[in-house]
Amino acid sequence: MANKPSIPKGTRDFGPVEMAKRNYIFNTIRSVYELYGFQQIETPAQETLQTLMGKYGEEGDKLLFKILNSGDYLSKVSDEELTERNTLRLASKICEKGLRYDLTVPFARYVVMHREELQLPFKRYQVQPVWRADRPQKGRYREFYQFDGDVVGSDSLLNEVELMQIVDTVFSRFGVRVQIKINNRKILTGIAEVIGAADKIVDITVAIDKLDKIGIDNVNAELREDGLTDEQIEKLQPIIMLEGTNEQKLNTIAEVLKDSETGLKGVEEIKTILSLLTSHLSPLNNEIQLDLTLARGLSYYTGAIFEVKALDTPMGSISGGGRYDNLTGIFGMPGLSGVGISFGVDRIYDVLNALDLYPKDSLNTTQVLFINFGEKETAYCLPIIAQVRQAGIRAEIYPDGAKMKKQMSYANAKQIPFVVLAGDNEIAAQKVTLKNMETGEQQLVTPEELINAIQ
Numbered sequence: 001m002a003n004k005p006s007i008p009k010g011t012r013d014f015g016p017v018e019m020a021k022r023n024y025i026f027n028t029i030r031s032v033y034e035l036y037g038f039q040q041i042e043t044p045a046q047e048t049l050q051t052l053m054g055k056y057g058e059e060g061d062k063l064l065f066k067i068l069n070s071g072d073y074l075s076k077v078s079d080e081e082l083t084e085r086n087t088l089r090l091a092s093k094i095c096e097k098g099l100r101y102d103l104t105v106p107f108a109r110y111v112v113m114h115r116e117e118l119q120l121p122f123k124r125y126q127v128q129p130v131w132r133a134d135r136p137q138k139g140r141y142r143e144f145y146q147f148d149g150d151v152v153g154s155d156s157l158l159n160e161v162e163l164m165q166i167v168d169t170v171f172s173r174f175g176v177r178v179q180i181k182i183n184n185r186k187i188l189t190g191i192a193e194v195i196g197a198a199d200k201i202v203d204i205t206v207a208i209d210k211l212d213k214i215g216i217d218n219v220n221a222e223l224r225e226d227g228l229t230d231e232q233i234e235k236l237q238p239i240i241m242l243e244g245t246n247e248q249k250l251n252t253i254a255e256v257l258k259d260s261e262t263g264l265k266g267v268e269e270i271k272t273i274l275s276l277l278t279s280h281l282s283p284l285n286n287e288i289q290l291d292l293t294l295a296r297g298l299s300y301y302t303g304a305i306f307e308v309k310a311l312d313t314p315m316g317s318i319s320g321g322g323r324y325d326n327l328t329g330i331f332g333m334p335g336l337s338g339v340g341i342s343f344g345v346d347r348i349y350d351v352l353n354a355l356d357l358y359p360k361d362s363l364n365t366t367q368v369l370f371i372n373f374g375e376k377e378t379a380y381c382l383p384i385i386a387q388v389r390q391a392g393i394r395a396e397i398y399p400d401g402a403k404m405k406k407q408m409s410y411a412n413a414k415q416i417p418f419v420v421l422a423g424d425n426e427i428a429a430q431k432v433t434l435k436n437m438e439t440g441e442q443q444l445v446t447p448e449e450l451i452n453a454i455q
Contacts, residue, residue, distance in 0.1 A: 010134070010142025017363060018349075022145075024362035025174075025348055026127055029147045032169050033125040036162055038149050041124050043106040046097045053098075055105045055330065057202065057299040063132045065142075066095040099131035103148040104300070104327070104340060111152055112331040120153030127345070140316065141346055148321075150340030152328070157269060160304045160323065161276045163341045167308055167319055168284040170343065175357045177311040178286045178318070183294040184270050185301050185322070187253060190263015191292075194256060195235040197228055202299060204228070208240055209295035216241070239292060246274055246290040253292065269304060300324045306341070313354040318347045367454055368418040368434075369411045370397040371404065380427050381420070384447045391451045411437060418454055 007013065014022060030040075046067060053061055073094040074082075081090060100106050103126050111118065127147040134140055149166065151159045164180060171178045185205070192201040203226035207219050214222075216237075223233050239256060242249050250267055257263030270290060277284060296305045303323030310318055321341035328336040352358055368388065370381045381397060388395045398407045411419050421433040426444070434450055435442045445453060 008142065010136035010140075012141065012143075020363040020365070021352065021358050022345065022349060024358060025345055025352070026147070028173050029170055029343055029345075030125070030127070032166055032173070033149050035169075036123070036149075036166060038123040038125040041107075041110065041126055042128060043100070043103070043110055043126070045099060045129070047100050047106055047109065049092075049096060049098050051109050051331075052101060052105060055300060056101055057206065059206065060101060060299075063134055064101055065099040065131045065133050066091055067097040067099065069094055069096055100128075101132055102130050103128060103146050103342065104150065104324075107148070107150055107340075108327040108338075109331055111336070112328050112333045115333065118153075121151050121159075122153055123149070123151045125149045138350075144347075145345035147343040147345050148340055150338055152336055152338035155337045157272050157304075158276070159339045160273050160306075163321065163339065164273070164277055164284065164288060164306070167306075167341060168286050171308070172285045174348070174352060176348075176351055176355065178308050179311055180284070180286055180288040181291040181294050181307045181309070182270065182273070182288060182304060183291055183306075184266035184304050185295075186262050186266025186269065186303060187257070187292065188266075188295060190257040190260035190266060191236070191239055193260045193263065195232045197232050200226060200228055204236075205295035208236075208293050211240065211293045242292055246288075249290045249292065250274075266303070273304060296320060296322060300327050302326070304339070310351045313351055315347055315351055315354075317344065318351060319343045363415070365394070365414055366396050366416045367394045368396075368420055368450075369407070369414075369416045370395065370420045370422070371407050372398040372401050373421075373423055374401050377422050377427070381422050381432070384420075384422075384432065384450070387447050388451060388454075391455065393451065393454050420450065 049064075049066065052064055056063075076093050077090065081093070107124065107126065111122065125148060127145060129143055129145050131143050134142060136142060149163065151163075164182075167178075167180055188205055189198075189201055192198050192204050197204065204223065207222040207226065210222070211219050219240075220233050223236070224230070228236075239253070242252060244252070250271055254264065254267045257267065274288065274290075277288060291307075294305060294307055296307065301322040302325040305322035306320060307317045308319035309315070319341060321339070323337070323339040325337045326334055327338060328334070370385055372378055378397065385395050385397055398410060408419065417437055419435045419437055421435065426432050429444065431444050431446050432450060433442055434445050434453055443453075
């Protein structure tokens with residue numbers, strides 16, 4: 001007996017209903033991006049490891065899916081190297097490519113390669129799958145879609161403001177209440193400076209970014225393992241546990257960072273963003289909160305960072321992003337600043353499912369099914385079906401002359417709201433019978449009346 005087929009862990013199939021829901025998500029986000037002047041691009045699923053490695057920090061690099069070279073990929077590997085079993089060294093010889101970990105680094109590579117064709121500032125959006133060799137769990141997959149928007153070639157904080165508006169608009173359209181958390185990597189750098197651990201900024205950000213997941217005691221233990229002294233960890237506590245309004249937090253952290261030029265610059269940037277969002281524009285529908293524990297582990301962020309969490313269902317981050325001042329510098333184009341946001345489509349999908357927030361018309365099912373009574377009746381119906389489709393109504397005819405019960409069961413299973421029947425009487429009257437599958441009501445109508453009734 002043949003083995004039952006399966007799919008890799010951390011991946012999913014999506015049937016017609018699921019795809020209709022996902023397309024509702026894609027179309028909603030796409031329409032908001034385009035309101036703000038963003039244009040769509042795509043990049044290959046695989047990138048060279050030279051492009052990917054070293055861009056996501058040590059932990060991120062471990063989660064890269066590497067692709068074996070074509071052909072005899074062991075031809076350049078000696079017996080000694082095989083026996084040694086040094087995974088990293090072996091990978092460098094047998095793998096030249098990997099699946100993209102996110103859309104931001106490939107976008108940076110795209111900007112450098114196509115610089116002469118781009119009009120700066122360049123606003124792009126991109127929706128494609130990414131892959132991470134992570135441990136699968138609820139809301140976390142190994143293959144998942146991201147929906148990114150980035151602006152490169154501009155230092156203006158108006159870009160951060162617009163991204164916050166985009167996030168707010170998208171989730172307002174979905175009907176999902178969210179909390180938008182914001183911080184600044186310059187503030188985190190300043191904190192590392194004032195506690196005397198400037199060289200440990202990466203370790204500090206990676207550790208405190210896990211606060212929600214592992215708790216303060218485990219964060220402190222990790223900081224201790226990373227080489228911070230008890231005194232430095234003690235100084236960090238009141239900062240990362242800071243409470244109050246955004247204004248109160250900013251005033252407190254500004255006092256703490258008074259001797260750090262970098263830290264104070266981060267405070268000013270956050271103040272500007274929050275001021276623009278609250279003073280000069282329509283207020284956001286969702287709360288924006290300064291969170292000094294927000295670090296976002298990706299090493300390329302240099303300024304404002306943000307993360308979005310749903311309030312009414314347990315789920316991790318469903319959107320996040322930040323400012324990167326020199327991401328393209330790793331590809332030979334220094335000094336090109338950018339800022340971006342990424343929507344986690346798969347997590348948003350789960351949130352909308354959990355809260356049952358999909359509009360009925362988003363499922364894009366067939367709107368009307370024509371029953372097949374035989375060759376003569378089908379020949380009569382086909383021109384009417386063409387007329388209905390030209391009016392923009394999604395219509396189909398049952399392809400086989402099956403029993404009426406089977407055709408009606410098909411309509412019910414697909415949740416088709418209307419059924420059209422045409423027999424001898426309808427043909428003689430040059431009309432059809434339109435049945436509402438929800439109410440059971442039937443009416444004899446002309447093709448034009450049929451279209452009007454469904455529309």
